Amino acid sequence: xxxxxxxxxxxxxxxxxxxxxxxxxxxxxxxxxxxxxxxxxxxxxxxxxxxxxxxxxxxxxxxxxxxxxxxxxxxxxxxxxxxxxxxxxxxxxxxxxxxxxxxxxxxxxxxxxxxxxxxxxxxxxxxxxxxxxxxxxxxxxxxxxxxxxxxxxxxxxxxxxxxxxxxxxxxxxxxxxxxxxxxxxxxxxxxxxxxxxxxxxxxxxxxxxxxxxxxxxxxxxxxxxxxxxxxxxxxxxxxxxxxxxxxxxxxxxxxxxxxxxxxxxxxxxxxxxxxxxxxxxxxxxxxxxxxxxxxxxxxxxxxxxxxxxxxxxxxxxxxxxxxxxxxxxxxxxxxxxxxxxxxxxxxxxxxxxxxxxxxxxxxxxxxxxxxxxxxxxxxxxxxxxxxxxxxxxxxxxxxxxxxxxxxxxxxxxxxxxxxxxxxxxxxxxxxxxxxxxx
Numbered sequence: 001x002x003x004x005x006x007x008x009x010x011x012x013x014x015x016x017x018x019x020x021x022x023x024x025x026x027x028x029x030x031x032x033x034x035x036x037x038x039x040x041x042x043x044x045x046x047x048x049x050x051x052x053x054x055x056x057x058x059x060x061x062x063x064x065x066x067x068x069x070x071x072x073x074x075x076x077x078x079x080x081x082x083x084x085x086x087x088x089x090x091x092x093x094x095x096x097x098x099x100x101x102x103x104x105x106x107x108x109x110x111x112x113x114x115x116x117x118x119x120x121x122x123x124x125x126x127x128x129x130x131x132x133x134x135x136x137x138x139x140x141x142x143x144x145x146x147x148x149x150x151x152x153x154x155x156x157x158x159x160x161x162x163x164x165x166x167x168x169x170x171x172x173x174x175x176x177x178x179x180x181x182x183x184x185x186x187x188x189x190x191x192x193x194x195x196x197x198x199x200x201x202x203x204x205x206x207x208x209x210x211x212x213x214x215x216x217x218x219x220x221x222x223x224x225x226x227x228x229x230x231x232x233x234x235x236x237x238x239x240x241x242x243x244x245x246x247x248x249x250x251x252x253x254x255x256x257x258x259x260x261x262x263x264x265x266x267x268x269x270x271x272x273x274x275x276x277x278x279x280x281x282x283x284x285x286x287x288x289x290x291x292x293x294x295x296x297x298x299x300x301x302x303x304x305x306x307x308x309x310x311x312x313x314x315x316x317x318x319x320x321x322x323x324x325x326x327x328x329x330x331x332x333x334x335x336x337x338x339x340x341x342x343x344x345x346x347x348x349x350x351x352x353x354x355x356x357x358x359x360x361x362x363x364x365x366x367x368x369x370x371x372x373x374x375x376x377x378x379x380x381x382x383x384x385x386x387x388x389x390x391x392x393x394x395x396x397x398x399x400x401x402x403x404x405x406x407x408x409x410x411x412x413x414x415x416x417x418x419x420x421x422x423x424x425x426x427x428x429x430x431x432x433x434x435x436x437x438x
Contacts, residue, residue: 089405096401103394110387118380147352154348158341161203165337193245193304194225200333201226201243204340209347216240216295222288228343230296231350241343242289242299243336248277252308275315282328290327298327300339306332 201210205228214227228241251274258266278301285299301322303309309332313319322328331339 093405096398096405100398103398107391107394114384114387118384121376121380151345151348154345158204158344162334162337162341166334193247193302196304196333197226197243197245197302197336200337201228201340204337204344209344211240214240214242216242216289217291218294220288224285224289227289227295228340233293239296240294241296242285243302244281244285244289244299245302245304246278246281247304247308248274248281251277252311255311271315274311275318278312278318278330279321279326282322282326285328286326298323298329300336301328301330302336303330303332306334308332309335 198212208229210226210228212226213223215221215223216227224240224242224244226243226245228243230239230241232239251270255267255270255274258270281301285301289295290297290299303312309330312330319330322330
């Protein structure tokens with residue numbers, strides 16, 4: 001188009017030249033020259049128009065050829081790039097598949113080895129634990145059965161002895177009157193109560209479990225009739241439980257006589273006298289024979305007959321005052337027998353506890369074995385966690401590789417390549433249509 005304008009400019013210039021020549025040569029030649037000039041101008045315009053049209057056709061043909069070549073070249077480049085990318089992706093995928101297979105095989109081998117070792121270790125530990133459990137259960141069962149049998153036999157024997165003692169108490173109650181007549185003075189009454197208490201102690205306890213005429217508080221010179229040897233801070237230093245026999249015969253007989261006669265005033269007076277005597281006996285026991293840590297916190301006042309013991313319990317507030325103020329507990333023959341039987345069972349329980357030291361040592365060894373087993377299990381657990389962490393790291397790397405492959409396989413579409421070709425063709429056409437610069 002620019003060439004056509006150039007030719008048109010040249011023609012106009014020529015026309016102006018002709019007009020100037022016409023003016024110069026005069027009007028005579030005006031008509032003749034004008035016709036010739038018009039013919040020359042028409043001829044020049046026709047030639048320029050044909051040349052411009054031919055040039056424009058050539059330019060359009062070149063642009064068409066350039067666009068075709070550009071599209072073919074871009075298509076070839078795209079195909080070659082796709083082939084290279086596909087080949088690279090297939091090669092990379094094959095290598096990754098091989099690596100993944102090798103890694104999976106290695107992990108499976110490690111897991112299989114760890115599982116086999118753990119299974120063997122667990123079976124070995126189960127066998128050892130079962131053996132230890134069987135041994136401990138067998139020993140404990142044998143020991144418990146033996147000791148329980150002995151204890152039940154002892155309890156049955158003691159219950160039989162208690163029943164026999166109750167029968168004897170009934171017989172003694174029937175002979176109370178004769179006993180009263182025999183006890184004519186304090187010395188006789190005291191000797192009879194001591195003899196009865198000594199017989200009960202000898203029947204229930206062993207000789208090394210109680211003492212007679214014991215100085216419970218060192219350095220005082222005061223000796224109690226009987227004292228039970230209780231466990232102390234060590235084997236050579238016992239703690240004594242004082243037991244003293246008391247029998248306020250006159251006050252008790254006056255009370256019984258007043259009650260039989262129905263004399264309420266005399267009964268109240270005799271009961272008050274009996275209360276005073278019993279409190280005096282309790283004070284004497286507390287002041288002479290009780291002092292911690294050499295003795296227990298309380299002592300026992302033995303009353304030789306069940307009827308006297310029942311009468312002491314019948315007096316309102318006397319039993320509580322004896323225990324709270326003087327720390328002395330009254331006891332009749334039945335109560336003292338029950339108390340001593342309880343103490344004997346306690347002594348046997350203490351002996352069993354002392355003998356159970358071997359069992360505790362065995363349990364200590366079992367505990368040590370369990371601690372060693374727990375430490376081994378912790379080590380195995382730590383190794384398993386390390387293997388799991390390694391597997392997780394490999395899995396994360398595999399995921400990253402998979403994401404990279406996914407990014408490579410996502411290629412640009414044909415439309416994008418078409419847009420780029422059209423923009424390139426437009427640029428080529430603009431460069432060819434631009435006129436040369438002087």
